[in-house]
Amino acid sequence: MAEQQRIVINGGRRLEGEIAVQGAKNSALPLLAACVLCGGESALHNCPRLSDCDAACRILECLGCKCKREQTTVTVNASVIKGTEVPTSLMREMRSSIVFLGPVLTRCRSCRLSFPGGCELGPRPIDFHLAALREMGADIEEKHGYLECTAPKGLHGARIALSFSSVGATENIMLAAALARGVTEIHNAAREPEIVDLADFINKCGGRVSGAGGSTVAIEGVESLSPCEHRIMPDRIAAATYLCCCGAAGGELILTDVNSGDLRPITAVLEQMGCSVYSYGKKREENNIFINLHRPLISPGTIRTNVHPGFPTDAQPPLMALTTIASGTTVFVENIFENRFKHASELTRLGAKISVEGKVAVVTGVKSLSGAELVATDLRGGAALITAGLAAEGTSKISGICHVDRGYESIEKVLRSVGADIRRI
Numbered sequence: 001m002a003e004q005q006r007i008v009i010n011g012g013r014r015l016e017g018e019i020a021v022q023g024a025k026n027s028a029l030p031l032l033a034a035c036v037l038c039g040g041e042s043a044l045h046n047c048p049r050l051s052d053c054d055a056a057c058r059i060l061e062c063l064g065c066k067c068k069r070e071q072t073t074v075t076v077n078a079s080v081i082k083g084t085e086v087p088t089s090l091m092r093e094m095r096s097s098i099v100f101l102g103p104v105l106t107r108c109r110s111c112r113l114s115f116p117g118g119c120e121l122g123p124r125p126i127d128f129h130l131a132a133l134r135e136m137g138a139d140i141e142e143k144h145g146y147l148e149c150t151a152p153k154g155l156h157g158a159r160i161a162l163s164f165s166s167v168g169a170t171e172n173i174m175l176a177a178a179l180a181r182g183v184t185e186i187h188n189a190a191r192e193p194e195i196v197d198l199a200d201f202i203n204k205c206g207g208r209v210s211g212a213g214g215s216t217v218a219i220e221g222v223e224s225l226s227p228c229e230h231r232i233m234p235d236r237i238a239a240a241t242y243l244c245c246c247g248a249a250g251g252e253l254i255l256t257d258v259n260s261g262d263l264r265p266i267t268a269v270l271e272q273m274g275c276s277v278y279s280y281g282k283k284r285e286e287n288n289i290f291i292n293l294h295r296p297l298i299s300p301g302t303i304r305t306n307v308h309p310g311f312p313t314d315a316q317p318p319l320m321a322l323t324t325i326a327s328g329t330t331v332f333v334e335n336i337f338e339n340r341f342k343h344a345s346e347l348t349r350l351g352a353k354i355s356v357e358g359k360v361a362v363v364t365g366v367k368s369l370s371g372a373e374l375v376a377t378d379l380r381g382g383a384a385l386i387t388a389g390l391a392a393e394g395t396s397k398i399s400g401i402c403h404v405d406r407g408y409e410s411i412e413k414v415l416r417s418v419g420a421d422i423r424r425i
Contacts, residue, residue, distance in 0.1 A: 008398075009397075011369070015249045019242050021256065023231075023233070023234065030096070037178055044232055049409050058090055063081055129172045135158040159185045165215075167190040167307075178225060180221040184218070196212045243275075246293065248321060257287060260279035263289065269303065273298055301330065304335060321384040349373075352366060373399075377403065
């Protein structure tokens with residue numbers, strides 16, 4: 001069990017080599033849920049081997065779908081949906097499990113599920129999801145920790161204005177609207193690249209989604225969707241993490257299978273810190289990124305997380321780890337999650353100087369970090385500890401690896417392949 005495992009890092013080893021970036025976790029999960037909408041067998045290529053993806057497949061199987069994985073391809077046969085209830089044990093495994101509500105409700109006209117679990121990053125209210133589905137004709141009651149959802153006459157289109165451009169709510173509405181009667185408009189929709197990936201999948205299946213990637217998304221409901229094959233986009237957060245790892249350890253890396261445009265908020269900061277970063281590729285597709293570091297890191301000043309195209313909150317923890325050894329003072333303002341600085345106290349065990357007050361963390365760079373025993377309490381915080389461990393002198397031992405496995409495919413093998421002294425015990 002990953003809960004009993006630790007990652008051990010002997011720091012100070014430069015990284016050199018090439019990393020093929022995995023498929024995106026934050027795209028794979030809604031795409032797996034979207035397979036519920038299709039009356040047949042869909043194939044998702046470049047699907048990462050993650051515990052969250054495994055949990056999503058177990059939810060699909062619980063609903064009556066047949067799932068099969070062959071290397072990085074997952075096939076989902078949703079010809080028959082036998083159940084409409086997701087057990088509490090599966091819902092608690094990941095926060096994004098709520099994304100199954102929209103597709104199950106619109107296809108089956110009923111759904112019963114408990115509140116989702118996942119990393120404890122503070123309130124991530126699903127009120128946006130529920131309010132939108134009610135506007136589309138759903139009857140939703142909360143009973144003893146469960147959501148009892150019905151739509152006897154099916155869902156219908158609606159004009160929905162989100163007060164916050166929530167990624168999860170945008171995805172759930174898109175999925176619910178795909179088979180609803182009429183047209184649904186989402187105003188102040190999330191603009192993340194993963195939203196575009198989901199829209200592309202729905203359209204390949206015969207859906208009618210327009211405006212994805214902009215602030216207004218329109219979905220014209222259709223009677224049915226057909227299965228398709230789709231390649232999941234690259235994981236921009238995994239790519240950002242490996243870029244930060246290279247900055248922390250020194251050396252040079254090439255990341256392949258990336259969308260460099262999606263990474264500009266991160267690469268711009270790394271260049272500001274003293275890293276050399278450039279992207280290249282064939283046929284105008286910049287799908288490779290080169291990074292090297294041959295001079296001391298300097299502080300990037302103030303980093304404010306925000307919705308896309310701002311600096312992504314998921315990239316904040318590994319970047320914070322990098323700034324702990326950068327000359328000067330860095331201020332992080334976290335605008336998305338309340339409890340996104342749990343990794344800060346663990347980084348101080350390595351010798352980092354960090355003060356946290358509310359949504360602001362102030363990092364004063366130090367000359368070096370020293371290895372220590374650390375505990376990962378969430379997914380991206382775990383990535384931050386690994387990033388810092390690569391830079392630290394001596395040995396670092398990190399427990400709580402089950403969190404890291406939710407979003408990174410064998411992170412220790414990936415880093416070991418480019419020269420890190422890292423292993424799982």
